[in-house]
Every structure is written in C-alpha cells, then in structure tokens.
Amino acid sequence: MSPSSSTAPAPAAAPVAQKPATMAQALNQALRDALVADPAVHVLGEDVGTLGGVFRITDGLARDFGDDRCTDTPLAEAGILGTAVGMAMYGLRPVVEMQFDAFAYPSFEQLVSHVSRMRNRTRGALPLPITIRIPYGGGIGGVEHHSDSSEAYYLHTPGLHVVTPATVEDAYGLLRASIASDDPVVFLEPKRLYWSKADWSPQEPREVPPIGRAVVRRSGRSATLITYGPSLPVCLEAAEAAKEEGWDLGVVDLRSLVPFDEETVAAVVRGTGRAVVVHESAGFGGAGAEIAARITERCFHHLQAPVLRVAGFDIPYPPPMLERHHLPGVDRILDAVGRLQWEEG
Amino acid sequence: MTVLDTPAWRPRTEAGPLLPDAAPFRLLGTPEAARLAPALLTELYGQLVRGRRFNRQATALTKQGRLAVYPSSTGQEACEIAAALALGPRDWLFPSYRDTLAVVARGVDPVEALTLLRGDWHTGYDPRETRVAPLSTPLATQLPHAVGLAHAARLSGDDVAALAMVGDGGTSEGDFHEALNFAAVWQAPVVFLVQNNGFAISVPLAKQSAAPSFAHKAVGYGMPGRLVDGNDAAAVHQVLTEAVDRARAGRGPTLVEAVTYRIDAHTNADDATRYRDDDEVAAWRAHDPVDLMERELTGRGLLDDALRQRTADEAEALAAALRERMHDEPRLDPMELFAHVYAEPTQQLRDQEAMLRAELEAEQQS
Known part of the structure; x- marks a missing residue:
C-alpha cells in the first residue's frame, strides 16, 4: 500500500529562491x-x-x-x-x-x-x-x-x-x-x-518552526499587540509609530491559531499588563474574542486594562474602493492602545 | 472545417455505448441463468438468507435498546451482498449508513460493524485492515473519497479498485456530481452503485429526479451506465463484477443503478405508513431477493430441504451469536474522547482531559 514513486520524471535540481x-x-x-x-x-x-x-x-x-x-x-x-x-x-x-x-x-x-x-x-x-x-x-x-x-x-x-x-x-x-x-x-x-x-534563502539551514508556537516579534514593556498573518506588518508599524507617543509596544505573532500558544501569550501579557488583539476578520465571534477571553482567564490579576480588540467591522467584506476603512490600520491600533486606561495604571 | 470541428470542441466521448439498457438487467428466472455456476448461486443464497436474518436481528436489537438506531436494508440484501462479493481482497468498499450488511458480508465482524449504530463514538473496525471505509452518514460525501483512493491506487501502480454505495436520495447531493465528474476525468478505477430503493426517508423518486434513470446520468460524465434488477442477486453480482474488472483493467469508472425497494421504514424511528401504502410494499414483497434466488435454485434442483434447513440454521446461529454479544453493555472510556482528536493533544485538550478525569474520580468517590 505504500505509494511508489509516480511515473513523472525525476526532478532535476529544484530552482532555489534567490535573495531577496x-x-x-x-x-x-x-x-x-x-x-x-x-x-x-x-x-x-x-x-x-x-x-x-x-x-x-x-x-x-x-x-x-x-x-x-x-x-x-x-x-x-x-x-x-x-x-x-x-x-x-x-x-x-x-x-x-x-x-x-x-x-x-x-x-x-x-x-x-x-x-x-x-x-x-x-x-x-x-x-x-x-x-x-x-x-x-x-x-x-x-x-x-x-x-x-x-x-x-x-x-x-x-x-x-x-x-x-x-x-x-x-x-x-x-x-x-x-x-x-x-x-x-x-x-x-x-x-x-x-x-x-x-533576505532569505532556504539553502541556509534553519530550524523548521514547530506548529503551535507563537513568536515575539518585538519586545516591549508598555503593552502587547497580539496578531497573526496579514496584520503583523501593520502591528510592527504601529509599534514603531507608538514610540512617538512614549509607548514601548511588544508584538506577538501567533503563527498558529490552532494549536493556540497560550503559554507564550500569557507570559508576555503578564509582563506588560495590557494587550490588544489585532486581526482583519470580523470581530464578533472572531479569533480575537477567544484570545481575549483566554488572556483574561489566565492573566486577570496582571491586567491593568481590559483586553481590547481591533478587528474588521462586522460587515460583509467591503468593495476595494472602501476596504482601507475596514482593515485595521496603524491609527486604529494606536487609538486602541490609547484606551488601555493609562491614567489609572 | 470550423473551430467546432477541432478536437477541443468535438464530443470527448461517444454517448451511444455509454447508455444503459432500456430495462433493468435480469438473470434469475431467465434462460441466461442456466449458465450460472451452481456454487455461485448457493453462495449467494446463503449470503441472502444470513443477510435477511441479520437485518431482522439488528432491527430487533433497536427495540431492545441494544442499538441506538438501525437503518435496515431488508429487501435490498441482493445489492448489499453482491457489492461485497464483487470485490477482491485488496479492493475498497465505501458504504453509506444503510450498508452495514455489505460491510458484514465483506467480512467485518458484525459487532464491530454496528459500533457507531450502537451509540459509540468510533467506527469499530480498522478501515485499512478491512479495506472498508467508515459508514458514511453525510450523504454522498463518501463518493469523492472512493474516487481519491482509487486514483491514489492507480498512481501507485496498484491493482486496486473501489466500490462506493449511495442511495437515490444521495444522487441529488453535489458530492455525487463532483465525484462522478472527477472519476471520469481521472479514469479512476471506481464503481458507483446507486441503490434506488424508491424513497429518501419519505420523499419518493418522482420528487427526487426527473432523469430517465439514474444510470442515464453516467452518460453526462462520460462513463457507462448500467441498469440492473437490484433484487436479482446474480444480476447485480454479474454487473458489479464486470464493472470492477473494467475498472481494474484501466478502463475507468462505471455507474450502476440497482432498482430495489426499502421494505422497512427508513429507520426504527420512522413511520412509513405516513407516506406509502401497503399495496406497493406487497407488490415488492412479491419480487423479493431471497424468494427469487430460492425459486431459481429450486427450479434447477439445487435446493433441497437439507440445504434449506442448514442455511436457516446457520443464519439462526449468527443471529444468536449477535444477540449474545450485543447483550453486554459496551465499555466506553470517556477519557478516550481526547485521545484521537490530534496526533498529539493540544494544551487546551490536556487541560480539558484533566478536568474530566477529576470529575470522573469525584463521581467514583461519591
């Protein structure tokens, strides 16, 4: 039952992606x-x-x-x-x-x-x-x-x-x-x-990341942005821009929603006490709801503010001419960070 | 010469040879039956009698609370056993939820085959070992699986065919269409058996399809359609065997429509008197698969009282063994609910597992 090699010609040296x-x-x-x-x-x-x-x-x-x-x-x-x-x-x-x-x-x-x-x-x-x-x-x-x-x-x-x-x-x-x-x-x-x-080439030996491990893309002491996929560059940009406001934002890239790396996320959020979950998909019933709930369950006594979500609106995906209003952007993320009850902290 | 005459636009397959016969193919009671080997007929007879008894016993077990539900194939035994017997040991069977009998006739342990219907959470048998896919409840979804498996076998250079079973209602599902189309495009070694038993729970054929027959649908996909009397075990066996041989020979898929009738209600939870009258049932009882075979054997002098009695005794012994083994409550370990969700449980599943374990321990102590 083990599949034998098919009749296709044996591949020659496969093209290798060149830097960048x-x-x-x-x-x-x-x-x-x-x-x-x-x-x-x-x-x-x-x-x-x-x-x-x-x-x-x-x-x-x-x-x-x-x-x-x-x-x-x-x-x-x-x-x-x-x-x-x-x-x-x-x-x-x-x-x-x-x-x-x-x-x-x-x-x-x-x-x-x-x-x-x-x-x-x-x-x-x-x-x-x-x-x-x-x-x-x-x-x-x-x-x-x-x-x-x-x-x-x-x-x-x-x-x-x-x-x-x-x-x-x-x-x-x-x-x-x-x-x-x-x-x-x-x-x-x-x-x-x-x-x-x-600047990447697969020829350089690298560890294949195990599925289910989040990675801290940027460490920060003020608050943590938790995100994945298409929103990571936006969050990194927001973290950079936040420096002007005096915030030192960390960014966690989940990489895998299931399994969800609760340990990494909880450890980081305990360190900052403030978290915003960012994703493009609709907020209601979305991944951010689950993540925010789990952070609250695990880190309640470390939190200085409720976990906030910045997500797409709860609407069918808008037409291309309007999508910039829908997608979480730097300003909307920074607005959310601003609502993390700094005055009370 | 126009573009319409170029190879891309010419019909890809000739339709004529793919068309089914006008009437269902029959063997029993016809002169053709004379050339059938006595050993095959007596084998089919034994399987039919045991299959009928199995259906009756399984239905009784629902009334005793030993099975959660049983979709009976009473009246359809010829299709069930012919499907199993048409396959070689390396071939795969893809049954629907009504095809427990085919699974048992293929050699799967009856108690294992009834595991899901008993109310347990898993299929009971090992599909790889038995070469029987899990009984599929979502209609027609098992058909693309059969196509993919047959395609994989062909890619691997293995001499393996797949036979997938579906009902008349299942042909309305999108997966039926997609499976047949993929099978024909890929020339996959697969046989589709539509058991047209007249009803999808309560909905009769006329409300299900306006096609001349289900076998005619084959032509639209570019594969042959065969129409057969589904209560004639010899005819179904022959048609399916030819289709499986054809698949193995690399000549692609076949759609077989077996015309039969669901004598029992949809399941023990259904009341068939609400949607059909007794006359119709009686008419089909007069064309019963077990009776048809008995008549053939008797006519050819192959069935004497001794064989009849021995066959009945065998069927009774199987039913008694089934009763006996189903009498014990199955032992289910709730902790196993977490064991096979993933290769490695996630941390969240481990946490939930610990919660349930603690609950179970508390239950035992109280």
Whole structure:
C-alpha cells in the first residue's frame, strides 16, 4: 500500500529562491522541497498545473514533477478536498490549493464532517495528513468573494490545525511543517504578503518552526499587540509609530491559531499588563474574542486594562474602493492602545 | 472545417455505448441463468438468507435498546451482498449508513460493524485492515473519497479498485456530481452503485429526479451506465463484477443503478405508513431477493430441504451469536474522547482531559 514513486520524471535540481525572496517564492520552494523529500506528497487544485496557480505559488511544479504530482483538477472544491481524503486514506500526503478564501466554502462539509474527524472516528487508524492551502484576507483590491478572512470558521472545528505565516521565512518553514504533520492543516496564506520580500534563502539551514508556537516579534514593556498573518506588518508599524507617543509596544505573532500558544501569550501579557488583539476578520465571534477571553482567564490579576480588540467591522467584506476603512490600520491600533486606561495604571 | 470541428470542441466521448439498457438487467428466472455456476448461486443464497436474518436481528436489537438506531436494508440484501462479493481482497468498499450488511458480508465482524449504530463514538473496525471505509452518514460525501483512493491506487501502480454505495436520495447531493465528474476525468478505477430503493426517508423518486434513470446520468460524465434488477442477486453480482474488472483493467469508472425497494421504514424511528401504502410494499414483497434466488435454485434442483434447513440454521446461529454479544453493555472510556482528536493533544485538550478525569474520580468517590 505504500505509494511508489509516480511515473513523472525525476526532478532535476529544484530552482532555489534567490535573495531577496518573496513569500510566494518561499511557498513555492517549500512545495518543491516537500515534493522532492517525500514521494507521497501530491499537489492538487484549480489552475495549479500549467498556469502555476493564479498567484503562481505552484509555478513550474507540474513541469518539474509531472501532472501526477501537481494536478489541475476539475473546478469543484468539495471534489478537490473529498478526493484528497481518499488519497490520504491510501497513504498519500495531499496538498490542496483552494484558489481564494471564499471559494473554499463548497469544501466545508468535507472539511468539517470528514477531514477534521476521520482520525478520531477511526480511533487513530485513519489519520488524514492533508494540507489545505487557502489564500486569505484583503488589501489587494479584490472584488467581492476574493478578500475574506475565514479563519474563525476553521478554528472552531476540532481536529484541524490552523496555521498562518506572516513572514517569508515562516511561509517556508510552516508550510514544510504543515505538510509533514500527520494532522490536517488549514494553511492560511495572507495574500497581500505574497509579494513581501526578505533576505532569505532556504539553502541556509534553519530550524523548521514547530506548529503551535507563537513568536515575539518585538519586545516591549508598555503593552502587547497580539496578531497573526496579514496584520503583523501593520502591528510592527504601529509599534514603531507608538514610540512617538512614549509607548514601548511588544508584538506577538501567533503563527498558529490552532494549536493556540497560550503559554507564550500569557507570559508576555503578564509582563506588560495590557494587550490588544489585532486581526482583519470580523470581530464578533472572531479569533480575537477567544484570545481575549483566554488572556483574561489566565492573566486577570496582571491586567491593568481590559483586553481590547481591533478587528474588521462586522460587515460583509467591503468593495476595494472602501476596504482601507475596514482593515485595521496603524491609527486604529494606536487609538486602541490609547484606551488601555493609562491614567489609572 | 470550423473551430467546432477541432478536437477541443468535438464530443470527448461517444454517448451511444455509454447508455444503459432500456430495462433493468435480469438473470434469475431467465434462460441466461442456466449458465450460472451452481456454487455461485448457493453462495449467494446463503449470503441472502444470513443477510435477511441479520437485518431482522439488528432491527430487533433497536427495540431492545441494544442499538441506538438501525437503518435496515431488508429487501435490498441482493445489492448489499453482491457489492461485497464483487470485490477482491485488496479492493475498497465505501458504504453509506444503510450498508452495514455489505460491510458484514465483506467480512467485518458484525459487532464491530454496528459500533457507531450502537451509540459509540468510533467506527469499530480498522478501515485499512478491512479495506472498508467508515459508514458514511453525510450523504454522498463518501463518493469523492472512493474516487481519491482509487486514483491514489492507480498512481501507485496498484491493482486496486473501489466500490462506493449511495442511495437515490444521495444522487441529488453535489458530492455525487463532483465525484462522478472527477472519476471520469481521472479514469479512476471506481464503481458507483446507486441503490434506488424508491424513497429518501419519505420523499419518493418522482420528487427526487426527473432523469430517465439514474444510470442515464453516467452518460453526462462520460462513463457507462448500467441498469440492473437490484433484487436479482446474480444480476447485480454479474454487473458489479464486470464493472470492477473494467475498472481494474484501466478502463475507468462505471455507474450502476440497482432498482430495489426499502421494505422497512427508513429507520426504527420512522413511520412509513405516513407516506406509502401497503399495496406497493406487497407488490415488492412479491419480487423479493431471497424468494427469487430460492425459486431459481429450486427450479434447477439445487435446493433441497437439507440445504434449506442448514442455511436457516446457520443464519439462526449468527443471529444468536449477535444477540449474545450485543447483550453486554459496551465499555466506553470517556477519557478516550481526547485521545484521537490530534496526533498529539493540544494544551487546551490536556487541560480539558484533566478536568474530566477529576470529575470522573469525584463521581467514583461519591
């Protein structure tokens, strides 16, 4: 039953992302390296073959690894994820691409009713090592259905890991870790960071970050911004700008919403006593609500002010001409920091 | 010559050869049945009798509170056992919730096969070991799994086919469409068996589909459709065996519609008298899968009183064993609820596990 190598030609030396590299290149490199490392890895999705994906994340994979390893599927997301379930049942390690956040919804039943619980309902006999890559979030001028932040739907489903990189380096490392994971991972790619650059090359040996560890991107003594994915650069910018106000803000990048690294977050917030959670998706019932609740439960006696949230409004994602009003920006974050009851502290 | 004559726009498949027969294919009671091997007929007969008894016993167990629910396949035993027998040991079966009998006929331990219906939280059997996917309750969602598994087997160069079961109601779901389309595009070695038993709980066929038959739907996907008398075990067995052989030979998927009837209500919790009349049920009882096989065997002198009695005794023994084994309350460990959510439990799950453990210890002490 172990999958033999497919009939595709053996890949030549895979192209290696050159410095500086974009997040898109790092993701492509991660897929390449995973395809080389494990013959069980198969990439499938809409337009992932000849075109290389609408964001070019799978650029050249079909050419270099063959159509059987990087497959253009019919246009049907439930079918993509449903067949990936069967492939995983047979021992393969599918990496599926959902073309856009809002196009992933037809696959929701497969995700909730099967992907998330197959390991559990078979008492561990059928783990499903599927990575579901979903470009998500706004800020790219997309028309409707192209800018959703859908993470809350996924993190509310037990059995899934929900991972989202915010840096070029993490894009590579977390994707490799997700593909290597024996659990299903919803891998949310912040599409407006696809073209962000870093002085990075996968040739330099780096530790692959374990899934479920937050990282302190900036330490600060006044208050802590807790964020992930597309909002990290905004928070770092806000922290820089806050220096003018006399605030020394720290920034925590969660990297993984499930598992949620409660220990790191609680330790940092205990140090500052003030926290703001920042994300693009709607605030009501969003990831920030859960994070704020857990901080309150764990750090109540250390808190100088209620944990605040800066999130997208509770509206359908707005049209591109208005999205700047919706997305959490530096000013809105600093306004929230200003409301952290400094006078009483 | 216009662009409409270029390969991209010409029909990709010829429709004619894919069309099903006008009437359901039958073998029992026809001259064709004469060439069927006696050993196959007696094997099918034994399976039918045991299957019928299994359905009756499982239904009785719901009344005794030993099963939470049982969707009976009484009247559909020919489809159930033929699906199991058409597969080789390396092939995979993808059952729906009404197909416990197919799972048992494939060789899965009956108590394990009934685990979920008993009210437990897991499938009971190991799908990899038995090559039987978990019984699928969300309709038609198991069909793309069968396609993906068959596709993976083909990519791996393995001689493995998959057979996926669905009902007439399930064909209305989007996953039915997506699975058949993927299967045909990928030429996956998979067979779809639609058991058209006339009802989706209470909703009759006429409100489910306006297609000439479900088998006709195959043509739209570019795969052959076969229509078969679902109560004729020999016919279903032959059609499914041919389809599985065809899949294994690399010739792609087949859609088989088996015309049958759900003699019992949807489940023990359903009242079928609210939506159908007794005459209809009686008409189908006159075309019963066990009777059809008995008549064939009797006509060919293959069934004497001794064989009839031996078969009945075997069925009774199986039912008695099932009763006996289902009599014990299953021992469920609540702590195991946390064990298989992830490969490694998250910190939050560990915390909740500790909470439940403390609650259980407090319960034991009180």
